[in-house]
Amino acid sequence: xxxKTQLTRGLxxxxxxxxxxxxxxxxxxARIGWVTFSKTGQxxxxxxxxFAKANGITGNFLxxxxxxxxxxxxxxxxxxxxxxxxxxxxxxxxxAREEYQKAKSV
Numbered sequence: 021x022x023x024k025t026q027l028t029r030g031l032x033x034x035x036x037x038x039x040x041x042x043x044x045x046x047x048x049x050a051r052i053g054w055v056t057f058s059k060t061g062q063x064x065x066x067x068x069x070x071f072a073k074a075n076g077i078t079g080n081f082l083x084x085x086x087x088x089x090x091x092x093x094x095x096x097x098x099x100x101x102x103x104x105x106x107x108x109x110x111x112x113x114x115x116a117r118e119e120y121q122k123a124k125s126v
Contacts, residue, residue: 037101053113
């Protein structure tokens with residue numbers, strides 16, 4: 021069982037917003053899709069990448085392979101996780117689309 025935190029909510033897998041603060045994730049700056057968590061909730065796994073919790077940087081996670089900064093958060097009810105001052109294209113993964121719609125309506 022995964023440790024219950026604000027990020028994991030005690031779940032092993034959750035639909036989340038994932039944004040690369042300095043580049044792209046497979047062609048877009050941000051995606052919404054299924055992520056999984058380590059038992060402690062300190063690491064997040066998405067699309068073959070491993071992210072470690074970070075402090076004191078723009079993003080809240082670092083890609084362990086290349087050090088890029090990522091913002092990973094729960095899906096907001098209003099449907100947009102993008103900061104109001106940013107212009108970021110977001111792609112919803114096909115396998116997460118149904119769960120994303122549910123999360124927005126809760």
